[in-house]
Amino acid sequence: MNTVLALQKTKKQLHDSGFKLTPQRESVVIVLLENEKDHLSAEEIYFLVKKKSPEIGLATVYRTLEILTDLHIVNKVSFDDGLARYDLRKEGAAHFHHHLLCLECGNIEEIEEDLLGEVEQVVESRYHFIVKDHRLTFHGICSDCQNKKQ
Amino acid sequence: MNTVLALQKTKKQLHDSGFKLTPQRESVVIVLLENEKDHLSAEEIYFLVKKKSPEIGLATVYRTLEILTDLHIVNKVSFDDGLARYDLRKEGAAHFHHHLLCLECGNIEEIEEDLLGEVEQVVESRYHFIVKDHRLTFHGICSDCQNKKQ
DNA sequence: GTAATTGCAAATTCTTTGCACGGTC
DNA sequence: GACCGTGCAAAGAATTTGCAATTAC
Numbered sequence: 001m002n003t004v005l006a007l008q009k010t011k012k013q014l015h016d017s018g019f020k021l022t023p024q025r026e027s028v029v030i031v032l033l034e035n036e037k038d039h040l041s042a043e044e045i046y047f048l049v050k051k052k053s054p055e056i057g058l059a060t061v062y063r064t065l066e067i068l069t070d071l072h073i074v075n076k077v078s079f080d081d082g083l084a085r086y087d088l089r090k091e092g093a094a095h096f097h098h099h100l101l102c103l104e105c106g107n108i109e110e111i112e113e114d115l116l117g118e119v120e121q122v123v124e125s126r127y128h129f130i131v132k133d134h135r136l137t138f139h140g141i142c143s144d145c146q147n148k149k150q
Numbered sequence: 151m152n153t154v155l156a157l158q159k160t161k162k163q164l165h166d167s168g169f170k171l172t173p174q175r176e177s178v179v180i181v182l183l184e185n186e187k188d189h190l191s192a193e194e195i196y197f198l199v200k201k202k203s204p205e206i207g208l209a210t211v212y213r214t215l216e217i218l219t220d221l222h223i224v225n226k227v228s229f230d231d232g233l234a235r236y237d238l239r240k241e242g243a244a245h246f247h248h249h250l251l252c253l254e255c256g257n258i259e260e261i262e263e264d265l266l267g268e269v270e271q272v273v274e275s276r277y278h279f280i281v282k283d284h285r286l287t288f289h290g291i292c293s294d295c296q297n298k299k300q
Numbered sequence: 301g302t303a304a305t306t307g308c309a310a311a312t313t314c315t316t317t318g319c320a321c322g323g324t325c
Numbered sequence: 326g327a328c329c330g331t332g333c334a335a336a337g338a339a340t341t342t343g344c345a346a347t348t349a350c
Contacts (some may be wrong), residue, residue: 170349170350171350172348191339192339192340193339208340209340209341209342212339212340212341213341216341231339232339233338233339233340234339234340
């Protein structure tokens with residue numbers, strides 16, 4: 001989906017919940033769209049937004065991210081390093097989106113595979129738990145770091 | 151595994167890495183053993199330890215948890231609520247240990263099932279990523295909250 | 301005795317909040 | 326002109342660090 005369409009959709013989602021797509025909020029969404037693979041923290045988003053809209057405040061970024069998270073437009077994820085990262089949700093990516101965190105270099109790779117369909121069914125039937133979303137991160141050694149070691 | 155055995159094992163692991171099992175560290179491990187299902191935060195652990203050893207400091211708890219995490223004796227996990235929780239690692243629980251987070255009541259249920267064996271193989275072969283560990287949390291509605299709604 | 305470990309308080313980091321001001325319908 | 330949204334600064338929460346005193350081998 002291109003940026004213009006994505007922005008229109010976000011605008012509608014905000015309006016439906018009584019929020020406006022202000023220039024600041026739009027800037028945040030654009031930065032998220034332009035860095036879809038990067039798992040940015042609030043501060044990283046702040047600095048990127050500042051390049052184009054230097055007057056924005058960090059608190060606004062946090063407030064925007066909170067709204068977007070509440071509306072399920074972004075996922076808030078933590079990789080156990082003590083700060084939140086924000087991930088734009090993709091279309092119908094219910095259980096397709098997972099992470100590979102390299103313990104050597106810290107890089108986070110994103111993978112999209114339908115890996116959990118069966119697993120979710122087991123959880124639903126065996127634990128009577130209705131699955132809405134998930135967080136799956138594998139910790140290990142990425143292929144780059146494996147090659148470096150040889 | 152009972153508490154005495156678990157403590158002995160932890161003591162050995164610490165010694166092997168040049169650390170001592172001090173009374174404070176022992177108290178922390180005992181609290182973790184006694185609350186294996188609870189996903190305690192550092193502060194919760196601190197208060198539980200304080201009941202038996204009132205002189206302990208919060209910084210010591212944090213330092214102990216850091217060591218235990220580094221030695222893979224505990225897992226540091228975050229459920230995207232902005233604070234870290236600590237989970238004692240069980241024997242050979244490589245891919246058996248997952249979480250069900252209820253979006254209604256906030257409760258975290260722990261499940262042990264070999265759900266990811268196949269998935270890990272896909273990740274290893276398709277992405278050339280050597281899996282060492284994982285974090286898998288399902289977000290949804292627990293059976294209690296489903297019943298309450300009816 | 302040497303080196304690791306501790307408790308306390310201060311510092312740091314990440315995030316949230318209070319509030320007066322600005323923009324919009 | 327009511328209301329939402331903003332920037333700034335201050336407050337808050339979670340965690341880390343500096344350091345002198347204590348403990349263990």
